[in-house]
Amino acid sequence: MKEIGLTLIILTVGIFSEWVLAAAPKKLCEAPLIVGWEYWEPFQFQDKQGNYTGLDLDILQAVFAWTQCELSFAERPWQRLLIDIQTGSVDILLGASKTAERMESSYFSQPYRKEKMALYIRAEDKDHYTFNSLEDIVYLPFTLGVTRGYYYGEEYEQLLKSRAFREQLVIVARDKQLYPLLLQGRVNGFLAETYFVAYNFLNKDNSKQVIRYPLPLYESDIHVMFSRKTVSADLVTLFNRHLQELSVKGYLQKIKSKYCADC
Template sequence: MRLLKYLMLSASLLLVACSDEKGSSSQAAKAEKKVFDCTITYGWESRKPYQFYENKKMQGIDVEILAKAANSANCQLDFVEKSWSELLEDVEAGKVDVLAGATPTQERKVYANFSKPYREESFVLFIPTNSRFSGDSLDQFLSFGNKIGISSGYYYGDAVDQLMNHVQYSRLFVGSATNEASFYNVEYGRAGGVLVDPVEGRYIMKRKGMTSKMKESDVTVPADSVAYMFSKKSAKADKIEIIMNTLESMVANNQVEKFIASYQ
């Protein structure tokens, strides 16, 4: 009987200890949970590995870098998914606070401020596997009357921009809401190739089962620096200034590289 009482007492003490430990852990977790005082609206379209929704959460290089910078301003991110051209209009109107992976242009600087460039982005022409084209220049591809699928609103650099406005070649550029749609335009014969970031292009082909149907050509557009694009009409100018300063510091201290490396 004495042994039974001892065992019951020991069990009771153990339960109390476990309960106290669990309660302490729960209180610590609550204490560690950060309370944000602002929300930054992040406009996005799916571009893996830069920004995408998977496993019930937003992920990607661009998302993680900005989340880190926003945290310094005590801000959390709220995500709005639309096409790139629609997002540009929303930034201009002040409906969206920020876009990632944007090239600073004079036209965009009218309604947006740009962070310090944080990574470089290049483009490659993807063509059908059975294509006979073997050249290495975009104007040569166009000179044969081939149409090129592009994402509407994207800036591909000055050289490509000149071709888009060329009297002979402008009609050969086929705009789509997404790069994925441009790949389908090639598959259905509405375009002869797609101009897209190589990492994104490879991902689209793999995900859509197009690896046997499409290939990378020798046509490349040199890398250009991209930045975060903040709406001048945002009501959170003070917070955005903190975020931009943090981004500049992250770039200067090579902190951005670890985010990029984690997806390679």
């Protein structure tokens, strides 16, 4: 497990220089806190220098820079991490949705971002469609790319009961497959998470061949999870206080904008 990269420390100190004179908070952790993570750009990954970065990890480390707590990192599959947070084998998980079941074994931070699903189409087709709901696709010769096992909202779940809608779907194993399928004309549109598409494709496609269609779909709050076995409620309260300061001072949005300016 690696320490937080020097570059990130310098960046964090620069961003938060106005806080340097503030009184140091009470230290609430004696040993380094173990952050469970799974490779998932743009939210959680390591850069070429081995630094832990991504939207979720940048926010976490920016907040913890002011708690006097050290972090260490453990990469594991998501389903394993959900078990480890219950047992206390890891202390922290990121990118989590709040559920009643998870609240039995974990504290949850205030939400720090939204998970948003959106419809993407080719820019040249933007005047060809007028969608007021996802159901409108059923009445058109429209093939829709989706990723197996993903949740796109209740409307999508209800539409899956329709054979006509299911026959319009092109289902892939990984969401990175969807963008090329659209450019190749093998689908007319696809559903995907907004930060993922912006970071992996839209930010790198100077020709602007794909656009996000302005159709409201599913969105939900995303939180940090803390194991009740190893983390105190006081530390979660401190985390939330600094997270709020990040937001009020505009730094939270600055971090988010590195990965998607309009998500």
